[in-house]
Amino acid sequence: MKAINEAAVTFLSRSSNEGFARTTAACFAAQLDPTLDEVNDIKTAVSEAVTNCIVHAYPDTLGRISMKLRLFEDNSLEIVVKDWGVGIADVEQARTPLFTTGSEERSGMGFTIMESFMDTLKVRSVPERGTTVTMRRRISRRLGGRV
Amino acid sequence: MAVKCTGEDRVLTAQVSGEVDHHGAREIMGELERNIETSLPRVLELDLGGVTFMDSSGIAVLLRAYRRLGALGGEVRVHNVPPQAARVLRAAGLDKLIRF
Numbered sequence: 001m002k003a004i005n006e007a008a009v010t011f012l013s014r015s016s017n018e019g020f021a022r023t024t025a026a027c028f029a030a031q032l033d034p035t036l037d038e039v040n041d042i043k044t045a046v047s048e049a050v051t052n053c054i055v056h057a058y059p060d061t062l063g064r065i066s067m068k069l070r071l072f073e074d075n076s077l078e079i080v081v082k083d084w085g086v087g088i089a090d091v092e093q094a095r096t097p098l099f100t101t102g103s104e105e106r107s108g109m110g111f112t113i114m115e116s117f118m119d120t121l122k123v124r125s126v127p128e129r130g131t132t133v134t135m136r137r138r139i140s141r142r143l144g145g146r147v
Numbered sequence: 148m149a150v151k152c153t154g155e156d157r158v159l160t161a162q163v164s165g166e167v168d169h170h171g172a173r174e175i176m177g178e179l180e181r182n183i184e185t186s187l188p189r190v191l192e193l194d195l196g197g198v199t200f201m202d203s204s205g206i207a208v209l210l211r212a213y214r215r216l217g218a219l220g221g222e223v224r225v226h227n228v229p230p231q232a233a234r235v236l237r238a239a240g241l242d243k244l245i246r247f
Binding site for chain 2: 018019037040
């Protein structure tokens with residue numbers, strides 16, 4: 001399917017960039033005239049994906065995170081969050097609810113939230129090379145959509 | 148301060164505000180734990196009315212408080228949960244553990 005618009009940002013794995021990333025995604029998604037609930041779902045999923053990069057991909061260092069956003073003709077939004085960190089040895093295990101390699105500050109529910117709030121979630125990872133998370137969400141068409 | 152605690156008669160009330168993400172959760176968790184250890188409450192009343200965003204970091208905050216209060220023989224009550232935060236908490240099944 002052909003993308004009708006796209007944007008990309010790259011930022012450092014500082015926790016202060018979690019808010020920047022989800023706000024950026026929400027602003028871009030606004031072109032599809034989403035409901036408040038849809039915007040909140042997108043912000044939550046992006047926050048989880050970016051937090052995973054910050055906490056797990058770069059546990060002891062600062063690294064780069066890229067976020068690519070694409071809009072499609074079927075009123076869907078694709079979000080690709082990529083890091084070049086330590087990678088995930090067992091993606092299936094990482095996607096299990098409550099599984100975490102992080103501290104008590106983590107709930108192990110990040111991937112579960114992403115799966116719940118987006119229509120599709122794909123995770124590709126290579127240990128020591130990095131992880132790419134691709135999420136898609138179709139936005140309901142409403143009268144007065146701007147795209 | 149993203150969390151403001153007041154308490155008497157072993158009832159600790161905590162008003163949480165702002166964005167409860169990984170960036171903000173550490174401060175909230177630290178402040179909550181300090182107050183729990185100081186007052187050893189039987190009841191923790193968590194008011195989430197001022198929360199503008201929550202992700203799974205908020206789940207960890209609630210679970211940690213729930214476990215600590217459980218160890219103290221107490222309970223956690225959660226109030227004024229905004230719709231976005233409620234959706235996150237329900238997705239994690241916290242509505243089965245804590246009433247809100």
